[in-house]
Amino acid sequence: MGDLSVVEDTLKRISSHKGILGSVIINGDGIPIRSTFNAAETQQYAAHVSCLAAKIRAAVRSLDRGGDAADELHVVRVRSRRHEILIAPNYERGQDLDKYDVEDGVPEEEPQPKAKAGKGAPVLPWMRLPVNIEPGAGMPLESVKGLDARLLASLHACGYTELFPVQAAAWRETAGGRSAAHDLCICAPTGSGKTLAYALPIVAALAGRLVPRLRALVVLPTRDLAAQGTVDILVATPGRLMAHLRGTPGIGLEHLRFLVVDEMDRLLRQSYQNWLPHVVEATTRPQAASADPITACSSGRGRVVKVVASATLTRDPAKIERLALHCPRYLALTAADHRYALPRELHEYKVVCAGADKPLVALVLLQALAAERVIVFTASIESTQRLGRLLQALPGVAPPAAAFSSAEGPAARAAALSAFQSGAARVLVASDALTRGMDVAGVGAVINYDAPTFAKTYVHRAGRTARAGQHGRVFTLLRPEDVRHFKGLLRKVDNAYVKDYKLPSAALTSLRPQVDAALASVLPAAQ
Numbered sequence: 001m002g003d004l005s006v007v008e009d010t011l012k013r014i015s016s017h018k019g020i021l022g023s024v025i026i027n028g029d030g031i032p033i034r035s036t037f038n039a040a041e042t043q044q045y046a047a048h049v050s051c052l053a054a055k056i057r058a059a060v061r062s063l064d065r066g067g068d069a070a071d072e073l074h075v076v077r078v079r080s081r082r083h084e085i086l087i088a089p090n091y092e093r094g095q096d097l098d099k100y101d102v103e104d105g106v107p108e109e110e111p112q113p114k115a116k117a118g119k120g121a122p123v124l125p126w127m128r129l130p131v132n133i134e135p136g137a138g139m140p141l142e143s144v145k146g147l148d149a150r151l152l153a154s155l156h157a158c159g160y161t162e163l164f165p166v167q168a169a170a171w172r173e174t175a176g177g178r179s180a181a182h183d184l185c186i187c188a189p190t191g192s193g194k195t196l197a198y199a200l201p202i203v204a205a206l207a208g209r210l211v212p213r214l215r216a217l218v219v220l221p222t223r224d225l226a227a228q229g230t231v232d233i234l235v236a237t238p239g240r241l242m243a244h245l246r247g248t249p250g251i252g253l254e255h256l257r258f259l260v261v262d263e264m265d266r267l268l269r270q271s272y273q274n275w276l277p278h279v280v281e282a283t284t285r286p287q288a289a290s291a292d293p294i295t296a297c298s299s300g301r302g303r304v305v306k307v308v309a310s311a312t313l314t315r316d317p318a319k320i321e322r323l324a325l326h327c328p329r330y331l332a333l334t335a336a337d338h339r340y341a342l343p344r345e346l347h348e349y350k351v352v353c354a355g356a357d358k359p360l361v362a363l364v365l366l367q368a369l370a371a372e373r374v375i376v377f378t379a380s381i382e383s384t385q386r387l388g389r390l391l392q393a394l395p396g397v398a399p400p401a402a403a404f405s406s407a408e409g410p411a412a413r414a415a416a417l418s419a420f421q422s423g424a425a426r427v428l429v430a431s432d433a434l435t436r437g438m439d440v441a442g443v444g445a446v447i448n449y450d451a452p453t454f455a456k457t458y459v460h461r462a463g464r465t466a467r468a469g470q471h472g473r474v475f476t477l478l479r480p481e482d483v484r485h486f487k488g489l490l491r492k493v494d495n496a497y498v499k500d501y502k503l504p505s506a507a508l509t510s511l512r513p514q515v516d517a518a519l520a521s522v523l524p525a526a527q
Ligand SMILES: Nc1ncnc2c1ncn2[C@@H]1O[C@H](COP(=O)(O)OP(=O)(O)OP(=O)(O)O)[C@@H](O)[C@H]1O
Pocket: 159, 160, 161, 162, 163, 164, 167, 188, 189, 190, 191, 192, 193, 194, 195, 196, 310, 311, 436, 437, 438, 439, 441, 463, 467, 468
């Protein structure tokens, strides 16, 4: 949910009704985050509520087949005599852009009506014929046809010696940024280099520009806009983008040549001020075919080339059609029979333990990963804060840790990230605000402290390690009751082979008293 205060206001009002026993608020992952019931009742009601919420969304979808009402849904209220359920999945508040752009608890994957899932699901014809990318098909920089000497030098300066397979394929398909014949739809695992795959042709195409104008727009779900004034390439979140289009002089879409929608499946669910129809409409508007000094395009003059990318690209025709792609080419580095692929260099493990033992198990695991930089994912802001405090309450026993969640402001989030990047914190405890796209070098392992609910979440969390061909490990802590669901989730993921990980029992026994004492000191403060 974008703004909890709206839900809380409504709850207050509902609570004053006669016969109301209590209330529970769950986040998008079905995790209770506020409750007036005891623990057992909370679990029971949370399960009911998430089940009903899924049914309501599915019902809205089936009533509005092909439309986007379920995604645009702001608030749905369902009443019976004793219960009232309020679903506010994407509540937005215009002024609160940072909060909107970094959300926790937004489900990665909405439950789909049964008819849509599985093999019989409709797929756009061009998605059935992908340009398959071979995993080993990188290209030495010296053999990249048409690569400008300045770009070659810049890539060398970054330490790059070759284009990764997805980058070589995108370069070929766009003729190094010179062809506007096709739009591109890129689906490749996390860390495979999708950013440079779209950035290189764009930069190559714009390299000869004479006048600075906004020529390329990259829309991302969660990164803050880092440009001011007149720019050639704008990288923006939907909230910031709309604010700049309305208020910043010199930022308009009339000279646009490239539109990139990164993390496309995630962005299609962000409806901030109808950003997508607004931008798509601007890109299809006839453009002045004036002699534009930057365009070295040999064909398709004036057409905005669109590139969409994700490791978990949606195949839902209704969603993809909203992008109005032109003769799209589907570049796929994924297995045909599974929806999502993991990096080949990723090794997966699970640790089954009682829920109450998770803090102890996490600590022993962190000790076992002594030299590694580790990201620990939890299911909620509260859980992130609690675990962060617990680790900080065990100096010398737990590695130095920082916490990252959207409860913190942008400055605190940046400080946590920079402590992790610099090595001052070896562990970053994070909520799902960090799941997508974040590229931190040298992360050796990811721990799912709370098991992910959706396959997409698993793929993006795990993808913070094993990037750019490096090896990495993902560990998932599972309560016995989570195991079945987790196995089901893995069926949607290619090459997922999860081994059991055995922790040293001596360490578990010896650390238990310290962890119990730290928990006792931290939890009351956290609550
Ligand atoms: N040609 C290359 N040679 C060496 N390193 C590269 C190359 N291209 C990209 N990288 C590095 O690989 C890492 C992953 O790239 P990138 O962030 O683009 O992945 P991605 O596919 O967008 O992942 P995600 O889906 O998680 O966002 C980055 O650290 C980047 O600097």
